[in-house]
Amino acid sequence: KETLPREGIAQAVEERLISIQASLYAQALAHQQEHTYAITHYQEAAGYGFRGFFEADWCESEQCADQLKAETGMTVRCLPFAQGGETRGCLVCGRPSSLKIVVARAY
Numbered sequence: 842k843e844t845l846p847r848e849g850i851a852q853a854v855e856e857r858l859i860s861i862q863a864s865l866y867a868q869a870l871a872h873q874q875e876h877t878y879a880i881t882h883y884q885e886a887a888g889y890g891f892r893g894f895f896e897a898d899w900c901e902s903e904q905c906a907d908q909l910k911a912e913t914g915m916t917v918r919c920l921p922f923a924q925g926g927e928t929r930g931c932l933v934c935g936r937p938s939s940l941k942i943v944v945a946r947a948y
Contacts, residue, residue, distance in 0.1 A: 873894070876892070876893035876894060877893060877894040877895070877896060877943070878893055878894070878895050878896070879895075879896045879897070880895045880896070880897050880932060881897065881898075881929050881930070881932065882932055882933075882935075883895075883897070883909055883912070883913055883915070883932045883933055883944070886913060886915065886944075887913075891913060891914065891915065891946055892946075893945065894918065894943050894944070894945045895915070895932075895943065895944050895945065896921075896941065896942070896943055897932035897941070897942060897943075897944060898928045898929050898930060898931060898932060898938035898940065898941055898942070899917070899931055899932060899933075899938055899939075899940045899941075899942045900930075900931035900933075900934060900936045900937065900938050900939065900940075901938075901939055901940055902931070902933075902934065902936075905931055905932075905933035905934050906933075908933050909932070909933050909944065913946070914946045915944045915945055915946050916944065916945075916946075916947065917942050917943070917944055918942075918943045918944060918945045919942070919943045920940060920941070920942055920943075921941055921942075921943060923941075924940065924941055926941070928941070932944070
């Protein structure tokens with residue numbers, strides 16, 4: 842709780858809200874980074890209890906996506922904007938991959 846003079850209250854509230862937003866964003870980003878793991882095969886996610894986000898390569902096959910969901914409960918959550926770099930093969934079938942993805946379970 843804080844007492845503020847009426848004069849300048851709008852500026853003080855705006856600054857406080859910006860500070861709160863920055864703090865919440867930093868906490869969320871740190872949590873995301875601490876719970877995101879790079880994997881080359883979907884069974885590696887079991888070592889993390891299937892908890893968190895998993896970055897991997899994908900061949901874009903619907904069959905692989907269906908198998909991933911059936912065996913682990915994980916689905917594709919997003920396609921990162923940054924798609925460059927070396928690919929290691931699809932996380933399900935091992936075939937050459939063309940996309941980097943993030944997979945996770947929905948709760």
